[in-house]
Amino acid sequence: MEIREIFAHNLRALRKTKGLSQEELxxxxxxxxxYISSxxxxxYGASIDVVDRIAKGLAVEAADLLRCPEAEATK
Amino acid sequence: MEIREIFAHNLRALRKTKGLSQEELxxxxxxxxxYISSxxxxxYGASIDVVDRIAKGLAVEAADLLRCPEAEATK
Incomplete structure (x- = not known):
């Protein structure tokens, strides 16, 4: 998976887990x-500053947003 | 720790662990x-595309570069 795909996947998945709309996040x-939608x-390739702001909005660590879901799945 | 500080810390630490100079990385x-030096x-606040390229250069996961070292230390 490409990094933007990993980030987009985790962003959407964590946002839904937290029960937040794009607007609320x-x-x-x-x-x-x-911008969240994009x-x-x-x-876009988000900057790490944006990744951090989103992580704080989701109450997760920034690293959680870049973790490869495939790697998790094969554990 | 701010996200840029976390990233800079991990970048330098992992680069040194791998025995790479800034030029080699x-x-x-x-x-x-x-740019590596900066x-x-x-x-700068690196984009996730840059984080990914550096992670590949270091043979680590992109998430490893954004993981808070303080959190690791208190485990």
Whole structure:
């Protein structure tokens, strides 16, 4: 999996696990809803500053957003 | 720790563990040596695309570069 795909997958999965809409997460992270949407569609390569803001909005570690789901699945 | 500090710390620590100079890592990752140096000095917020290239150059997972060292230390 490409890094943008991994990030988009984890972002969406963790957001849904936390029961947050894109709009609610955007508000928590101080970002625009359209930007969250773009990241989930792999349009941009987020900076680590953005990854950190989103991680804080989701109450997870930044590293959790870049962890390869395939690696987890094969454990 | 701020995310840039975490990334810079892990980048430098993993690079040294692998016995690579900034120049050697830059070559492996297809980046400029001065850019690696800037990241270790927390000048820029790297994009996840850059984090991924560096991770591949270091033969680690991208997530390893954003993992908080304090959290590891208290385990």
């Amino acid at each position: 955007a508000h928590e992270a101080g970002l625009d809803r359209t 990241l989930e569609r792999q349009i | 830059a070559h492996e990752a297809g980046l400029d040596r001065t 990241l270790e000095r927390q000048i």
